[in-house]
Amino acid sequence: MSELTGGCACGAVRYRLRSGPMFVNCCHCSDCQRQVGSAFVINAIIEEDRIELQSGEIAPTTMPTDSGRPHDVYRCAACGTTLWSDYGRRPFRFVRATTLDDRAALKPDAHIFTRSKLPWVQLPDDQPAFDVFYDLESQWTPEARARRRAALGKPRSAGRP
Ligand SMILES: [Zn+2]
Numbered sequence: 270m271s272e273l274t275g276g277c278a279c280g281a282v283r284y285r286l287r288s289g290p291m292f293v294n295c296c297h298c299s300d301c302q303r304q305v306g307s308a309f310v311i312n313a314i315i316e317e318d319r320i321e322l323q324s325g326e327i328a329p330t331t332m333p334t335d336s337g338r339p340h341d342v343y344r345c346a347a348c349g350t351t352l353w354s355d356y357g358r359r360p361f362r363f364v365r366a367t368t369l370d371d372r373a374a375l376k377p378d379a380h381i382f383t384r385s386k387l388p389w390v391q392l393p394d395d396q397p398a399f400d401v402f403y404d405l406e407s408q409w410t411p412e413a414r415a416r417r418r419a420a421l422g423k424p425r426s427a428g429r430p
């Protein structure tokens with residue numbers, strides 16, 4: 270895999286992922302559609318300590334959710350581009366995969382919440398799709414699940430993001 274570097278629209282924020290993600294969700298839920306103003310969002314799930322912020326300042330925003338689960342979105346403080354988010358204060362980030370310099374570098378591993386998919390979006394045959402969500406044990410690779418377990422076992426870093 271080539272270097273996974275990315276940044277915001279104004280160029281102030283630059284980041285690098287220290288490894289590939291554990292899993293890539295393409296989410297078609299109505300919250301994501303509204304927040305990104307598009308048909309879906311592509312989220313690369315990675316441990317927070319594998320995101321290396323190289324420049325710029327990140328500003329968190331807490332988003333309202335239907336579920337009541339916290340959803341914090343992290344944006345460039347200068348231009349407001351969303352770079353990643355987290356749900357539930359766990360040691361993971363959902364990196365907006367199209368903020369990578371190579372926007373096609375990370376292919377979705379699964380399409381989720383397709384019950385609210387826009388009717389004219391056609392999903393590819395070779396990517397699994399789920400009305401709501403999937404069973405993590407059956408979709409994530411053993412390596413990804415091991416990384417997830419290892420991250421959950423670690424105490425959270427004090428500073429956020
Ligand atoms: Zn910016």
Ligand SMILES: [Zn+2]
Pocket residue numbers: 296297298299300301302382
């Ligand atoms: Zn969503």
